[in-house]
Amino acid sequence: MSSMRANQLKTGVFVLYKDQPHVVVKCEFYFPGKGSAFARTKMKNVKTGNVYEYTFKSAEMVETVDVDTVELQYLYSDSDIFYFMNPRTYDQFEVAKELFEGKDKYLLPEMKMFVSFYENKPIGVRFPLKVTVKVTEAQEASAGNTVNAPKKPVTIETGVEIMVPLFVKQGETIIVDTETDEYVSRA
Amino acid sequence: MRVKTFQQLKQNPEKFRPYWVREAVIDTIRAFFKKEGFHEVEVPLLLPTPSTEPFLEVFQTELKDDQGKKWQAFLPSSPEFALKKLLSAGSGSIFTITKSFRNGEGHSSRHNPEFTILEWYTTPGDYMTVAGEFERLMQEILYRARPCKLGSSLIYQEKEYSLKTPWERISVTEAFQKYAGIDTETMLDEQKLRIKGAEKGYQVNETTTWEEIWNQIMANEIEPNLGVGGPTIIYDFPVAQAALAKKAKDPRFAQRWEVYLAGYELGNCFSELTDWREQEARCKADLLERKKLGKTEFPMDTDFIDALKMGMPETGGIAVGVDRLAAIFADVPSIQDVLFFPSEEMYNTKI
Numbered sequence: 001m002s003s004m005r006a007n008q009l010k011t012g013v014f015v016l017y018k019d020q021p022h023v024v025v026k027c028e029f030y031f032p033g034k035g036s037a038f039a040r041t042k043m044k045n046v047k048t049g050n051v052y053e054y055t056f057k058s059a060e061m062v063e064t065v066d067v068d069t070v071e072l073q074y075l076y077s078d079s080d081i082f083y084f085m086n087p088r089t090y091d092q093f094e095v096a097k098e099l100f101e102g103k104d105k106y107l108l109p110e111m112k113m114f115v116s117f118y119e120n121k122p123i124g125v126r127f128p129l130k131v132t133v134k135v136t137e138a139q140e141a142s143a144g145n146t147v148n149a150p151k152k153p154v155t156i157e158t159g160v161e162i163m164v165p166l167f168v169k170q171g172e173t174i175i176v177d178t179e180t181d182e183y184v185s186r187a
Numbered sequence: 188m189r190v191k192t193f194q195q196l197k198q199n200p201e202k203f204r205p206y207w208v209r210e211a212v213i214d215t216i217r218a219f220f221k222k223e224g225f226h227e228v229e230v231p232l233l234l235p236t237p238s239t240e241p242f243l244e245v246f247q248t249e250l251k252d253d254q255g256k257k258w259q260a261f262l263p264s265s266p267e268f269a270l271k272k273l274l275s276a277g278s279g280s281i282f283t284i285t286k287s288f289r290n291g292e293g294h295s296s297r298h299n300p301e302f303t304i305l306e307w308y309t310t311p312g313d314y315m316t317v318a319g320e321f322e323r324l325m326q327e328i329l330y331r332a333r334p335c336k337l338g339s340s341l342i343y344q345e346k347e348y349s350l351k352t353p354w355e356r357i358s359v360t361e362a363f364q365k366y367a368g369i370d371t372e373t374m375l376d377e378q379k380l381r382i383k384g385a386e387k388g389y390q391v392n393e394t395t396t397w398e399e400i401w402n403q404i405m406a407n408e409i410e411p412n413l414g415v416g417g418p419t420i421i422y423d424f425p426v427a428q429a430a431l432a433k434k435a436k437d438p439r440f441a442q443r444w445e446v447y448l449a450g451y452e453l454g455n456c457f458s459e460l461t462d463w464r465e466q467e468a469r470c471k472a473d474l475l476e477r478k479k480l481g482k483t484e485f486p487m488d489t490d491f492i493d494a495l496k497m498g499m500p501e502t503g504g505i506a507v508g509v510d511r512l513a514a515i516f517a518d519v520p521s522i523q524d525v526l527f528f529p530s531e532e533m534y535n536t537k538i
Contacts, residue, residue, distance in 0.1 A: 028293075028294065028296060029294055029295040029298060030295065031242075031292060032402050032405070032452075033240070033243065034429070035399070035402040035428070036242055036398065036399055037242075040295075055403060055406035055407050057390065057395070057403055060390045061390075150200075182199075184190065
């Protein structure tokens with residue numbers, strides 16, 4: 001078992017809180033100004049999914065959970081279960097939908113990402129910050145309303161609608177930020 | 188490389204919106220105080236010595252002349268000492284909207300090393316005079332700066348907050364009792380609070396201080412209950428938590444309040460300490476504490492003490508984070524969303 005100072009906690013770190021494994025989903029420096037510094041965190045119990053907020057003293061030692069993190073390749077999904085494969089061992093794993101936190105809408109076959117395991121069960125997914133996707137449906141830009149919002153909706157190959165600049169055409173490949181769901185650039 | 192704010196603005200002109208709300212918030216603040224008869228003053232951003240708050244780390248630089256002679260120089264962590272010199276000089280009620288700087292802070296949606304601070308000082312007045320002014324100021328901003336109006340309520344991140352006056356007021360004593368089940372005697376006693384803290388599951392060891400336990404209880408058990416349906420003023424802090432405030436009726440407490448709204452600490456107010464002897468003693472103690480904490484050391488601002496010797500009038504004063512205020516009224520999740528050039532973006536330190 002290892003530990004780290006609370007002020008080094010980051011999103012995605014696995015810690016032991018009240019004897020239960022939790023993943024840090026948010027961590028912020030917090031400073032009352034008239035006192036010492038703190039680390040304000042939001043943690044999710046990886047077994048129950050319950051979320052807790054807790055403020056640690058900055059210098060406090062927090063026990064971390066040993067997790068195995070492996071790069072896996074996405075294969076296919078079946079309702080709310082997503083199947084991944086370890087490209088080296090060909091072992092297959094089931095990853096639950098909630099671990100994607102809504103980003104499963106960007107999943108494409110063969111996409112690779114790091115998955116963390118605790119007691120041989122997937123407990124966290126590090127989804128790529130940016131994905132390269134094909135535009136499958138796009139209207140030609142209309143002349144109106146180009147001053148205030150020079151954007152139009154297009155559909156990408158995963159079926160999601162994204163707002164893009166007017167020059168983007170059907171069949172083109174674009175880069176999308178999976179955190180903000182925003183168009184970044186043409187690929 | 189992340190897309191910078193100015194590039195995002197080019198791509199999405201609608202992203203200018205929160206910045207223009209910020210502009211309107213600042214315009215409203217200025218108009219409000221002018222109407223209330225305050226003078227607006229400017230304070231220096233380059234100082235031979237900054238104010239003494241023990242926990243704040245400062246930015247240090249150097250002033251040089253053409254002969255190569257050098258002097259220590261600092262960026263202010265708050266405009267407080269400069270404003271109190273003017274109050275002692277007889278300025279009457281004053282306000283400033285200025286930049287302040289705090290070093291050594293971690294990543295947070297509530298902090299930027301360089302931030303905009305509003306301070307105002309009402310004289311004659313005390314901390315409760317300022318509470319009334321803050322209530323009126325917020326009504327005015329709600330009325331003038333908010334893009335969509337909804338009576339006396341404000342929507343922040345899909346939650347509704349009523350700014351109807353008077354706002355909820357709760358003393359620190361009541362709050363510790365109500366939300367943490369801690370009585371006054373336990374709260375103020377280091378040994379008792381250590382035991383209580385450990386019972387509650389907080390990490391307490393030989394180096395843990397009263398202040399750390401107190402603030403950790405405040406952060407975990409009390410703050411989540413403040414500013415929930417509307418602003419909450421929490422008042423009368425233990426003397427140890429109010430270095431620049433006058434003592435309250437119960438001398439174990441000082442006339443200080445903080446106001447919370449929607450998860451933000453928006454302002455910190457005092458009945459200002461006017462006794463120069465007491466102030467000098469507290470500044471000296473602060474500087475010793477800084478040394479102990481390993482913070483940058485600097486001499487005491489003796490001009491500040493000299494100013495108080497001329498006679499500082501009875502004053503209520505407050506510091507308000509303007510970036511936080513703007514974020515709330517613009518309904519954006521972090522103060523970085525109302526800064527064109529957030530530090531973490533310029534320095535590429537965003538996590």
